[in-house]
Amino acid sequence: MSAALAPRRSPARRVATLHALLPVAALVLLLAAVFLKQPRAMSYFGINLLLNLAIPVMFATLAQMMVLAVSDLDLSIGPFVSLVACIGATLMPEQPALAVLALAAAVGVYALAGALIEARQLPSIVVTLGLSFVWLGCAVLLLPTPGGTAPEWLRDAMRWRTPLLPLPIWMAIVTAIAGHLLITRSAFGTLVRGLGGNPGAIARAGWNMVRVRAGVYAIAGLFGVCAGLMLVGQATSADANIASRYTLVAIAAAILGGAEFTGGKVSPVGAVIGALTVTLAASFLTFLNIAPDWQVGMQGLILVAVLGLRAAIDLVGGRR
Amino acid sequence: MQDPLQASRGEVLVEARGAARAFGAVQALRGVDLQLRRGECVGLVGHNGAGKSTLVNVLCGALAPDRGTLHFAGRAADGAAWSLREARRWGLRCVFQELSLCDNLTLAENMRIAQPQSAEWAWRQRAGAQLMDSLDRIFPGHGLRPDDVVGELPIGKRQLVEVARAFTPGAQSLELMILDEPTSSLDGQAAAQLLAYIRCFVGEGRTCVLITHKLREIFAVTDRLVVMRDGRVVQATPTAETDRERLVTAMGQAVGKDAASEPGAPSTRPAAASGGASAVVQVPGSARHGMAMHAARGEVIGLAGLAGHGQTAMLLALQAAAQHGGKGAARVEGETAFVAGDRQTDGVFTLWSIARNMTVGWLAQLRARSPLLDLKREQAQAQQWRERLGLVTPDMDLPIGSLSGGNQQKVLFARALGSAAPVILMDDPMRGVDVGTKRDVYALIREEARQGRTFVWYTTEFDELHHCDRVYVFCNGRVVGELAGDDISEERVVALSFEDASA
Numbered sequence: 001m002s003a004a005l006a007p008r009r010s011p012a013r014r015v016a017t018l019h020a021l022l023p024v025a026a027l028v029l030l031l032a033a034v035f036l037k038q039p040r041a042m043s044y045f046g047i048n049l050l051l052n053l054a055i056p057v058m059f060a061t062l063a064q065m066m067v068l069a070v071s072d073l074d075l076s077i078g079p080f081v082s083l084v085a086c087i088g089a090t091l092m093p094e095q096p097a098l099a100v101l102a103l104a105a106a107v108g109v110y111a112l113a114g115a116l117i118e119a120r121q122l123p124s125i126v127v128t129l130g131l132s133f134v135w136l137g138c139a140v141l142l143l144p145t146p147g148g149t150a151p152e153w154l155r156d157a158m159r160w161r162t163p164l165l166p167l168p169i170w171m172a173i174v175t176a177i178a179g180h181l182l183i184t185r186s187a188f189g190t191l192v193r194g195l196g197g198n199p200g201a202i203a204r205a206g207w208n209m210v211r212v213r214a215g216v217y218a219i220a221g222l223f224g225v226c227a228g229l230m231l232v233g234q235a236t237s238a239d240a241n242i243a244s245r246y247t248l249v250a251i252a253a254a255i256l257g258g259a260e261f262t263g264g265k266v267s268p269v270g271a272v273i274g275a276l277t278v279t280l281a282a283s284f285l286t287f288l289n290i291a292p293d294w295q296v297g298m299q300g301l302i303l304v305a306v307l308g309l310r311a312a313i314d315l316v317g318g319r320r
Numbered sequence: 321m322q323d324p325l326q327a328s329r330g331e332v333l334v335e336a337r338g339a340a341r342a343f344g345a346v347q348a349l350r351g352v353d354l355q356l357r358r359g360e361c362v363g364l365v366g367h368n369g370a371g372k373s374t375l376v377n378v379l380c381g382a383l384a385p386d387r388g389t390l391h392f393a394g395r396a397a398d399g400a401a402w403s404l405r406e407a408r409r410w411g412l413r414c415v416f417q418e419l420s421l422c423d424n425l426t427l428a429e430n431m432r433i434a435q436p437q438s439a440e441w442a443w444r445q446r447a448g449a450q451l452m453d454s455l456d457r458i459f460p461g462h463g464l465r466p467d468d469v470v471g472e473l474p475i476g477k478r479q480l481v482e483v484a485r486a487f488t489p490g491a492q493s494l495e496l497m498i499l500d501e502p503t504s505s506l507d508g509q510a511a512a513q514l515l516a517y518i519r520c521f522v523g524e525g526r527t528c529v530l531i532t533h534k535l536r537e538i539f540a541v542t543d544r545l546v547v548m549r550d551g552r553v554v555q556a557t558p559t560a561e562t563d564r565e566r567l568v569t570a571m572g573q574a575v576g577k578d579a580a581s582e583p584g585a586p587s588t589r590p591a592a593a594s595g596g597a598s599a600v601v602q603v604p605g606s607a608r609h610g611m612a613m614h615a616a617r618g619e620v621i622g623l624a625g626l627a628g629h630g631q632t633a634m635l636l637a638l639q640a641a642a643q644h645g646g647k648g649a650a651r652v653e654g655e656t657a658f659v660a661g662d663r664q665t666d667g668v669f670t671l672w673s674i675a676r677n678m679t680v681g682w683l684a685q686l687r688a689r690s691p692l693l694d695l696k697r698e699q700a701q702a703q704q705w706r707e708r709l710g711l712v713t714p715d716m717d718l719p720i721g722s723l724s725g726g727n728q729q730k731v732l733f734a735r736a737l738g739s740a741a742p743v744i745l746m747d748d749p750m751r752g753v754d755v756g757t758k759r760d761v762y763a764l765i766r767e768e769a770r771q772g773r774t775f776v777w778y779t780t781e782f783d784e785l786h787h788c789d790r791v792y793v794f795c796n797g798r799v800v801g802e803l804a805g806d807d808i809s810e811e812r813v814v815a816l817s818f819e820d821a822s823a
Contacts (some may be wrong), residue, residue, distance in 0.1 A: 001576045012472040180440035187432055187443050190425060195435045204382075204420050206405040264424035 015317035019310060023257050023273040030280045037287045044166050051168035052234060053277035055158075056081065057249060058175050059227035061257070061275040062268060063220040064250035069183065070196045070216050071263025072117065072124030076132035077224055078247035080106070080242055083139040084228020086199050089148025089238035096151075107221035109134075114217025118210045132247070139240035146239030150232045158233035172272050179268025182219075192216055197264030252303050253278045278303075321619045329359040329525050331794045332391075333496060334379065339388035340531050340551075341374055348374040350551040351388065356496065359516055361528040363542035363559065365535075367571055367626070367814060369780055371551040372531055376498055379415045379529075381407035393495065411495030413486045415502050421482055423471035427451055430470060430481065435490045447456030454484040459510055460643030483514060487521070497521065503537060533626055534565055534820050537646045547571055572782070572814035594654065600653040600743060600774050601638060615774050617742070620765060622808075623778040625817040627748075631778040632798035634747045638776060652743060657681060657736035661748035661778075664801050668720050673700040674731060674757040675716040681735035710760060726757035733761055737768060744768075746777045748782065762787050782810045793817055 034050065035042045041050055060077050067074040084103065091099035111318055117124050161172050183189035194211055195202050203209055227246070232238050253259075256277060257270030281302045285295045334356040341349040345749050349371045356362055366372050377383040378390070381397075381404045390397045423432050428448035435447070448466030452506055452671040452739075455462045459480050470478055483502055487494070499518075503511040522528050530542060538545065538559070545562060547555040547570045555562075555570040601621075605612035615621045623631040635658070642652040660667035668677055679686065679698045686693045702716050709730045713723060718726060729749060736744050750758055765775055765787065777788060785791050791808050793801040793816040803809075 012469075185444075190429045190432055192423055194422040194429070198420065199425035201420040201422050201430075202433060204414075204416075205432075206408045264422065285343060 009283070011317055015313055017095060018317070019258055020267065020270065022306060022310055022313070023198045023270045023277060026256070026302075027041070027273050027277045027280065030277060030284055030302075034280065034284050034287060037284070048166035050283050051166070051172075051276060051279065053282075054276050055168055055171050056227040056231035056234070057246065057253060057279055058172060058244070058272050058275040059223045060243070060250040061228065061253040061271045062175065062179050063223035063227065064260055065179075065183075065225065065257075065266050065268060065271045066192070066220040066252045067124065067128075067217050068196075068251075068254055068259045069139035069192050069266040070213060070262065071199075071261075072128075073261075074128045074220060075125060075247055076128040076135055076302050077250050078244045079132045079135035079139065080221070080224045081228040081231060081243035081246050082238070083135045084225050085232040085235070085238040085242050086139045086143040086148065086240060087230050088154065088232035089150050090142050090261045092154070093149055093151040103225050106135075107218055107225060110221030110224070111214040111218035115210050115214040117217075118213040121250075136240060136244075143238060143240055143280070146237065150236050150238075154238055155230060160232060168276075172276060176269045176272040179272065183266060183268050188215070193264045195264075196262075196266075215288060226240075242286070249278055251277075252299075256306055277306075326801075328780045331358050332356070333358050333393055333527050335387045335391040336379070336819070338587075339375070339378055339390065341378060341383060341385050348551055349378070349385070352551070352553050354546065354553060354556075355395050356527050356529065358495075358527055359522055359525045360543040361522045361530060361541055363538040363545045364529055364531045365533075365545065365567065365571060366547065366548035367780075367782075370548040370571070372548055373500070375548070376414065376500060376529070376531065378409075379510045380404065380412055380498060381790075392749060409494040412498070413484055413494060413496070414498045414500065415486045416500050421470045421478060421485075424469070426467050426469050427464060427481055428466040431466075431485055431488065434485055434488075435492075450488050450490065451481070451485060454488040455480065458484055458487060459513050462510075476507055476510065479505045480510060485515070494526065496527045496529070498531070500531045501533070502530075503532060503534065511537070527557060532817060535567065535638045539564070539566075545754060547711075568814050568818065569811065572810035585678050596609060601651070601776065603634070603638075605799075606649070608798070610794075610800055611671070611792070611802060613792055613799055613802075615776060616744075617774055618769050618772045619786045619790065620769050620775040620777060622785045622791035623776065624791050624813045625786055625794035625800075628782050629794045631794050632747055633797065635747050635778055636741070636775065638745055638812065654743060655739070655741040656743040657735045657739045657741035659732050659744065659749045661744040661746075661751050663725065663728055663732065668728055670719075670721055671719060673717045674713060674720050674723065675710070676698070677720045678702050678716075678731050678734045678738065683742060701738060702734075703707075705738055709734055709764070723756075726753045729753050730757060730761065737764070737773075742772070743774045743776065746779075747777060748780050750779065750781060782813065785810075785813065 021057060038046070040046055060081055063077050064074055072299070083106065087099050087102050087106075091102060109131070113127050116122060117127050158167070160167055183192065189200065191207065195209070195216075199209070202212070228243070231243060235242065253274035254271050255274070257272070257274030258267040259265065259271065278299065281299050282295060285298050290298060332355055334354070336352055338351045338353065339349055340347070340351050348369075352371070352375055354375070356761055364372050364375070373385065378385050381402045384402070388404060392407075392412070394403075395410075397410075399408070422433065425433070428444050428451065431447035431451040432443055432691055442698075452464075452466055455464060462477075462484075464473070464477060464481065470481065473481070480500070483499070486497065502514060506514065515537060518528050518530065521544070530538070532538060542559045545557055545559050545567065546553055547567065549571060552815070555567075599616050600615070601614040601615040603609070609630075623634060625631060628655045637648050637650050638652055639656050639658055640657040641648065641650040642654070664670075669680070674682075675698070679702055682698075682701065683693065686698050688694075699716075705711075706713070706716060711723070711727055711730055713727065721733065724729065732749070736746075742762040750761070752759075760785075765777075769775060775782070779785065785808050788808065790804045791813070792799050792801060793803065793813055795817050801812075803816075
């Protein structure tokens with residue numbers, strides 16, 4: 001039976017495999033280029049330095065990916081990570097209980113936003129755009145000028161010299177596996193992807209749509225909290241705009257990692273690799289002595305190149 | 321499990337009394353009484369808009385009836401007590417016409433999302449095995465695997481999955497299955513397998529409602545036939561006691577014949593030769609598309625048949641032919657203007673004013689003299705049309721959403737008729753429109769036709785066919801018949817649109 005089926009399955013499968021390999025190839029290519037330019041980076045410390053900044057980006061990307069999975073877009077993740085960082089640098093060291101409460105409340109607001117989007121059928125872009133100003137406002141109230149101090153334990157954790165591989169690599173492996181189990185393997189993840197693919201089918205099957213979407217946003221919020229705490233642990237202090245660029249970086253990384261705006265098609269492993277690639281691209285451009293003014297544009301070009309390749313794979317695979 | 325079901329055979333499972341439901345001005349259900357017994361297969365038939373879908377939606381909890389009562393297995397199932405969820409819990413399943421699978425998921429995952437109750441660690445294997453089990457039972461030799469992604473399967477295979485998934489018992493009991501056109505995209509073998517399984521299913525003491533336009537299937541499987549028309553049940557008989565002719569007659573009896581004898585009937589049209597010589601629209605016949613079609617200047621041509629049998633595709637092909645020559649063989653002289661039927665998706669610009677919604681179709685004329693739009697002329701023309709159509713609005717600058725559905729449709733007519741296009745294509749434009757508006761628009765169409773405009777009019781309402789000079793009947797994407805003048809009758813159209821009956 002499988003022999004007869006093989007011709008039908010293979011082209012679509014091959015396209016899917018190539019799609020999955022694309023972010024990996026982009027990362028390997030960038031790494032090779034970096035090592036060629038800076039052979040000294042090819043060490044425990046070099047890699048640690050190179051990819052350290054990718055840790056918070058990974059979590060922000062996973063948060064964005066959750067929202068992308070249900071065909072929504074989160075424009076508030078950057079300011080949210082900033083707010084978490086500010087909470088980490090101000091409340092956390094002195095009043096840990098209050099800090100935890102504040103973070104829980106913030107995640108609650110995220111879940112509420114998801115419930116609101118579903119219940120009132122609002123466009124997620126509008127709701128999260130509004131929310132982004134709320135986060136920014138809260139962050140400025142907490143920390144009007146850059147400063148604060150991250151708690152000792154958080155700073156120590158981010159400086160941890162992990163055995164065998166540097167911390168960013170371990171982090172990438174752990175988050176990729178956790179994300180894969182959550183989104184690709186678990187029943188809840190299946191439901192989430194189903195909601196992105198065909199909301200009508202989920203509603204007809206009798207699921208509580210409001211609860212599912214609220215859950216998705218709550219998980220996104222949790223990932224955001226992780227991102228913010230790790231960011232402040234690395235930076236040791238915070239400011240209200242510390243992560244504002246994360247919004248777009250996270251979208252770029254998630255898309256780079258194989259997510260699609262049509263919803264229901266996301267890959268957590270790809271998202272983590274995408275986050276590494278985006279961060280590495282910035283470092284690479286610094287090594288090339290390209291002025292910071294040009295770096296953003298060059299990052300964009302790298303993104304366009306990868307997405308262009310993806311479209312080319314589709315074209316050759318005969319999907320469109 | 322077999323025994324209690326067999327024992328209760330013949331008991332009433334579902335009873336609806338006086339169920340009524342309206343959508344705005346349209347009364348979709350006008351008090352339906354329906355009884356479904358355990359262990360029977362009931363065929364639900366009727367033409368477009370007869371109320372079948374609304375009835376199914378009321379039964380399965382998607383719509384609450386405005387009036388009437390519903391009982392399921394002896395329990396009251398009204399109002400808040402009856403929802404999609406509740407209905408599923410009591411053992412009611414539906415297979416809808418449009419598929420409810422998630423394209424981006426695998427078969428096993430699709431099985432999982434259909435079962436909100438089950439939750440355990442090895443769900444992937446179990447869901448896959450359950451679905452495969454049903455598939456093997458209903459469609460032996462289906463050639464599907466649990467890790468196939470739905471989006472990569474052809475439509476016919478997806479339908480197999482959809483049907484098999486609904487028939488998988490899972491944690492919830494399965495008492496009543498409602499199948500809405502389940503065989504529409506199945507090949508002959510799979511359809512036969514399904515019909516055989518339905519007999520087996522009701523043989524176990526369960527109940528099945530089958531909605532289909534294929535009369536052969538109706539007569540092959542059902543025990544009882546319920547015919548709906550105009551939101552009522554007009555006939556309910558055992559299948560053995562009726563035949564095709566009686567069924568078709570029951571479906572298509574004219575209710576409002578008076579529409580045909582209104583003043584200004586077809587004879588008043590200009591002396592347009594009905595031959596191909598002066599035709600402004602011409603579609604040659606072919607094996608795939610059926611008979612040839614043509615429309616002369618000043619003619620009103622109806623496209624009839626069951627919904628979704630190629631009429632809209634024909635209108636779009638004509639539109640394409642007028643715009644850029646088209647790739648097909650259709651030929652249209654001059655421009656065309658399109659009147660959309662599905663107002664909300666391809667008709668109105670919801671954020672624009674009434675006037676703007678109207679004048680957007682006339683932009684070519686409005687900028688005839690200069691590259692910029694002539695705003696004064698735009699206003700004046702919009703006012704003219706407002707008076708001509710009797711639009712009920714205090715101000716043309718109000719948002720289009722402030723108008724009722726019927727008045728919105730008038731605006732869309734004005735958009736098309738106000739343009740210079742000699743050919744007007746209409747895609748079932750009277751959906752959900754009140755009677756008063758209809759009468760106004762019929763008169764308008766007649767008047768415009770007299771002045772030499774050609775109308776190609778797809779309609780799902782029988783009465784409207786009497787306003788046409790000639791009618792082409794569609795079936796399965798092909799033109800299967802042409803009716804003209806006094807030949808246009810509901811019986812003839814129904815007979816032609818049901819493939820089996822026309823044979």
